[in-house]
Amino acid sequence: MINYHPSIEILTDYAAGSLPLAHSLCVSTHLEHCNECQQQIKKLETLGAHLFDQGHTEHRQLSNLKDSFFKRLTEEPEDLVESPQANKKPVNEDVMQWDDYKIPNSLRQFITKGYNELNWMRLSPSFKIATLYNEEGGAQVALTRIKAGAHMPVHTHTGDEITLVLQGAFSDESGVYRKGDFINRDASHKHQPIVTKDAECICLTVLDAPIEFTGWFARLLNPLIRRYHPHSH
Ligand SMILES: [Zn+2]
Known part of the structure; x- marks a missing residue:
């Protein structure tokens, strides 16, 4: 749902x-x-x-x-x-079944084999990111993969962030987000997502500008994020 x-x-x-x-x-x-x-x-x-x-x-x-x-x-x-x-057309006829770990059609040009074959970069023991492509002018399209039950470091956005849940679920202070949910956050939003305990969470993420971590991870992660995001230099 x-x-x-x-x-x-x-x-x-x-x-x-x-x-x-x-x-x-x-x-x-x-x-x-x-x-x-x-x-x-x-x-x-x-x-x-x-x-x-x-x-x-x-x-x-x-x-x-x-x-x-x-x-x-x-x-x-x-x-x-x-x-x-x-x-006359029955409702839901066009809606595909969302099978576990099936790559959505729109993403097949970027993910040809499977999620595991992507070039994942480990940013913390429980948090990995794989860039799908960087748009000219700034936006970064990436997959984020977070282990079951893990807390993501508190972070703010310098630009808008769109998140689409592909696998699993996560929550923050505003609600619980499951497969297919489309979440749009603006730059002023500061949040700490937590992945549900039952399964890891994979999300499609579009960042207008790189995320900035504000917690204790900041010193460790921000240089990595900046290096990883070629438009932020
Ligand atoms: Zn919708």
């Missing part, structure tokens, strides 16, 4: 193709397993096509288009309500 979804702003940017590649990757992976957001994207695409057909997009700024999206979303005009035929 997925409880945390991308915001409507993120989904709209995704549908409009204006979301950075790194962030799109997280959204695509979430969509593979979230029927609710798939429906939302379909709705946004229908609205986009509808507005485009009416010539509304010409000479208009993207922000205006977004305003229209939100307005139309809340209005639910009759001509945009899905036809009964579209509703």
